[in-house]
Amino acid sequence: MNPEVAVKIFEAGKSAGADFVEIFEEETRSSSLGLKDRQIETATAGTEYGIGVRLLYGTEVLYGFTSDDSEEALVKLVKTLAFGRIAAAAGAEGSAARPFEFAPEKRICDYNFGAYQDPRVLGQAIKQDFLFRADKAARALSPKIAQVGASVTDSCTSISLLNSEGLHLEMTRGRLRVNVNVTATDGTERLTTHEAPGALGGYELLANYSPEALATECGERVLRMLDAGYITGGQMPVVMGNGFGGVIFHEACGHPLETESIRRNASPFCGKLGEAIGQPCLTAIDDGTMDGVWGSLKYDDEGTPTQRTTLIENGILKTYMSDRVGAMEVGVERTGSARRESYKYAPVSRMRNTFIAPGKDTLDSMIASVDNGLYAARMAGGSVNPATGEFNFAVDEGYVIRNGKICEPVRGATLIGKGHEIMPRISMVGTDFEQAAGVCGASSGHVPVTVGQPSIKVDQILVGGR
Incomplete structure (x- = not known):
């Protein structure tokens, strides 16, 4: 400009x-380059x-x-x-x-790629080896593997941001994401699971992901679940696994903590700053500054430097995620959380890398504390009403907990509840913190985000069964 x-x-x-x-x-x-049924299916x-x-x-x-x-x-x-x-x-x-x-x-210039390998120079061919190796590794696990899909997607964005207060910011952002999904069948039923890590950077990141490891993890998981019986639902304690388990906090609690929800009075957390909304073991953070992480960015889409924002500290609600308009209306400081999918959208407050912080408990101690319950080792997708916090999420990989031990695998489980009601029931928080890449959709489009948590114990939650 x-x-x-x-x-x-x-x-x-x-x-x-x-x-x-x-x-x-x-x-x-x-x-993007995508593989399906042992051949390249898409190249865009x-x-x-x-x-x-x-x-x-x-x-x-x-x-x-x-x-x-x-x-x-x-x-x-x-x-x-x-x-x-x-x-x-x-x-x-x-x-x-x-x-x-x-x-x-x-x-201000934020050209922060360093050793960034620009996909515009390298081209699509560099992706093929990754895709075929993933396919081969998954199919080698069992004749029950019916289908393998894989893709590698990249983007490189250049932005010039100017405003009437004198800001002139130029920045570039590159992102890479891989996806492996594996389908298994026993002749009557089919199940699919996937892994989709991503990061901020270029094709140098591809070396960080093993297609064999991703495909094997997916394949072994889907085979376990294919042989599993169905869970009997009801109210019970649940131990939720680390990493993508944080999607429930993101959806049921993260969105209601954005000023975009608060300023519309469409959140159960309106007027709750300074109040206890969880037990002292619970601390939750939204951090845009994590180096190389999928949801990170040095400046938000209004040009405000991003920051590490503590949303909940030892159970106390400390602040909201805010943009320029939201900060003015709600009366909080701007947190560098303004985001948009592209130039087609006005920015609003959105999450970046949002997670429950590590605690002091071990997964073994959580399991041992449960007589009869569910270990939700890995979560899948679901739905949520941000205004009420009501959610319904499927469990991708689950196991019965019986007498303090992990027992047989079960499928068909869903977790049902309200985010603001579940948070006070989180009584144990683990040390095994992990994050997972995702894409979040809201009023300013779809943006890359990271969810995360260590393993956590929820004392009681409604588990839906078949």
Whole structure:
């Protein structure tokens, strides 16, 4: 973005009475190679470019976007957004636009790739070996393995962010994610499971993932569950496994802790700052600064530096995740949590890397404390109502706990409850912390996030069965 063009946009916005004007220019190159049934099924690559313009009137947001970067088109976009306000602003005292200047020495550049191997240079062929090795490893486990799918996806995004307060930020973000899914059948039923790690960086990250290990983990899990019986549901204690088990906290508690929910009074945590919402063993964090982690970013999509935000500390609700508008409306500090899928969306408060922090208990001690219950070793997907915290999540890998020991595998289990009611029932938190990559969808689109936790014990939760 030429700063001289940016000034014209700011002047147009201020002339329309806007308190704040922001320009978000983005170019993203993405590519993916996918395998299914022992052959390459998909090979895609594309580049998307556009500019989003945001006007703020207090906390009211007007947003539009275009792929035309000409000065004429961008000024017209501003006037179209502000239609109906321009005449009022013209007659208002002191509404004339002030001059804007961008000093080159104040420009912030965040080109943080280091040894980044750019996929635009390496091309798609580098992915093929990974895909075929995963397929071979999974099929070698058993004749019951019916299908193997695998993919490697990359993206490289360049962003220029300017606003009427003088910010001029340029940054690049690269991400890589792999996916392996394995389906097994016994002739009458089919089950599928997957692993999908990801990280912030380029193709140097591919060496960190063993396709054989990922495929074997998936294959062995799905074979165990294929031979398992169905669980008998009811209220019971549950020990939840580490890593992707954190998806329940993300969905049922994380979204209601975003100011986007709080400012709409659509959260069970409204007005609860400083109150105990969990036991002292519970601490929860949202951290955008973790080096190389999938959901990390140095600056958020408003240009605010990200931070490590302690949401819950020893059971006490400390703060919310906030963006510019949410912070103003709710009355909290900005936490660098403004995110958007692309230039097509206005930013709102969103999670980054959200997790329950490690505690002091061991998995063995948790299992030993349960007479009859469920060990949910790995969670799958589910649904949640952020306004109420009500959730329903499937257990991908589960085992009966009987007399303090892990016993036979069971399938068909779902965990049902409300996030704010379950948190006080977390009585033990483990030391075996892990994280898992995911993609979160909300009002500002789909963004990369990380969920995580150590193993935890929930004293009582409703378990649904077949």
